[in-house]
Amino acid sequence: MNVRLYVWQRGTAALMAPLVLVHLAVMFYATRQGLTAADILGRTRGSVAWGLFYAAFVGAAAIHAGIGLRTILAEWTPLGARAVTFVAAGFALLLAALGARAVLAVVLP
Amino acid sequence: MAQPAAGELSVSIWRGGAEGGFEAYRVPARASQTVLDVVTHVQRHIDPSLSYRFACRVGMCGSCAMTVNGRPRWTCRTHVSKVAEGGRLEIAPLANMPVIKDLAADMRPFFEKWQAAGGAFEPTLTRADPVEPVRPSEPARKVADAGIECINCGVCYAGCDTVRWNDDYLGPAALNRAWTLMNDRRDGAQGPRLAAVAAGGGCHACHSHQSCQEFCPQSLDPTGSIASLKRLATRAYLRGEIKA
Numbered sequence A: 001m002n003v004r005l006y007v008w009q010r011g012t013a014a015l016m017a018p019l020v021l022v023h024l025a026v027m028f029y030a031t032r033q034g035l036t037a038a039d040i041l042g043r044t045r046g047s048v049a050w051g052l053f054y055a056a057f058v059g060a061a062a063i064h065a066g067i068g069l070r071t072i073l074a075e076w077t078p079l080g081a082r083a084v085t086f087v088a089a090g091f092a093l094l095l096a097a098l099g100a101r102a103v104l105a106v107v108l109p
Numbered sequence B: 001m002a003q004p005a006a007g008e009l010s011v012s013i014w015r016g017g018a019e020g021g022f023e024a025y026r027v028p029a030r031a032s033q034t035v036l037d038v039v040t041h042v043q044r045h046i047d048p049s050l051s052y053r054f055a056c057r058v059g060m061c062g063s064c065a066m067t068v069n070g071r072p073r074w075t076c077r078t079h080v081s082k083v084a085e086g087g088r089l090e091i092a093p094l095a096n097m098p099v100i101k102d103l104a105a106d107m108r109p110f111f112e113k114w115q116a117a118g119g120a121f122e123p124t125l126t127r128a129d130p131v132e133p134v135r136p137s138e139p140a141r142k143v144a145d146a147g148i149e150c151i152n153c154g155v156c157y158a159g160c161d162t163v164r165w166n167d168d169y170l171g172p173a174a175l176n177r178a179w180t181l182m183n184d185r186r187d188g189a190q191g192p193r194l195a196a197v198a199a200g201g202g203c204h205a206c207h208s209h210q211s212c213q214e215f216c217p218q219s220l221d222p223t224g225s226i227a228s229l230k231r232l233a234t235r236a237y238l239r240g241e242i243k244a
Helices: A003-032 A037-044 A048-076 A081-107 B035-046 B108-116 B139-147 B161-165 B172-182 B190-198 B211-215 B222-238
Strands: B008-015 B021-028 B065-068 B071-074 B088-092 B099-101
Touching (some): A003 B222, B021 B035, B035 B088, B139 B172, B139 B222, B172 B211, B190 B222
Antiparallel strands (some): B065 B071, B065 B088
């Protein structure tokens, strides 16, 4: 890992720390209040704020996990440097795509 | 291996190269005996073909480090009474380095990485200039002095998980050396050194397992030096002073 990847990984971790806390609080709130799926979708659909919140979360998680996986693959598998970067970037893109799909499903009107 | 007799040590010593194996020896136990004494006894009295490396015998030169009962140690300052388990010793060459023969590890990768980390002092004055005094009270000098007593024994390098997993990782000793020079105001290679330790395999590859700190016979804190390098390099990168 070089300093550029380090900054991105630590930066995304710092961004996710408050996002995780808000996400957990939302989960507790939704279950304690007995909100149904329809109730939740009624609040998230068309909401720019929730869209931005979870888009940032998905982007940060994809970058953070991609860099972490790259290090694990480099240290624990016989893959070469280029293959490691390719697999880790593919995994990050997959996470981003799956996350974006979920975000769009709950915020698009 | 059978229980050693009273007054005897049961010693397994690595023989051969990377594909070698352990061979058993019986060595008389003595008072205040060091692991290096045991190895020397085997070579002088049992098998003169045993290869190992030592020089000063007093913990200054850093040449006698070996793996003793699974842990890297400087053998000249390691008393048998502190490490022998039931009178047994298993002595192998340092890990994470190629084996030359028996207990002699090839330390070339260790010193090549030391150079790659900018471990050489780059003077800013010539011999025609007056000698610049070293002021022990200066804050940066205190930081440098905290890591300056490294004897390059290779114990931290042999005990480091990241070195074992990542061939490119420069290792604790090289990075600790780089940190001491980053705090030496007489040095003139600060920028290139910081770029070298911020590249892949540099300080940011460290997982902070702290094995180097645990094993260092000089009780230095390479983990702390590496963490400080991480902060210094990160700040420089964010300011655009170095590139990745």
